[in-house]
Amino acid sequence: MNRKERRAARAGGEIDTKVFLELAGRFIDLANRENRKVPATDLHMAFLWAAARYNAHVAKAVLEVDNHEEFVEAMVNDYRDMLRQHLADPELG
Numbered sequence: 001m002n003r004k005e006r007r008a009a010r011a012g013g014e015i016d017t018k019v020f021l022e023l024a025g026r027f028i029d030l031a032n033r034e035n036r037k038v039p040a041t042d043l044h045m046a047f048l049w050a051a052a053r054y055n056a057h058v059a060k061a062v063l064e065v066d067n068h069e070e071f072v073e074a075m076v077n078d079y080r081d082m083l084r085q086h087l088a089d090p091e092l093g
Helices: 003-011 017-034 040-062 068-087
Strands: none
Touching: 017 040, 040 068
């Protein structure tokens, strides 16, 4: 996807992998800034709580999910896969 196509996709509310990773990077940057004052052991739980809260909002108010347990299971599986992928990353540490 070239730059023009990426811009068109973003204008239509879609994000590509590059934009997705940049957005995730902003959250990581925020965590790193907060970690100057807040212990990582507290900070990671605050981010996890915030992610759960935001995902519940998206499920209920945006996606209008009827079966909350199916949504929870899907989110848990996604998180498990992402966490395993990052734990296996030799560059992280």
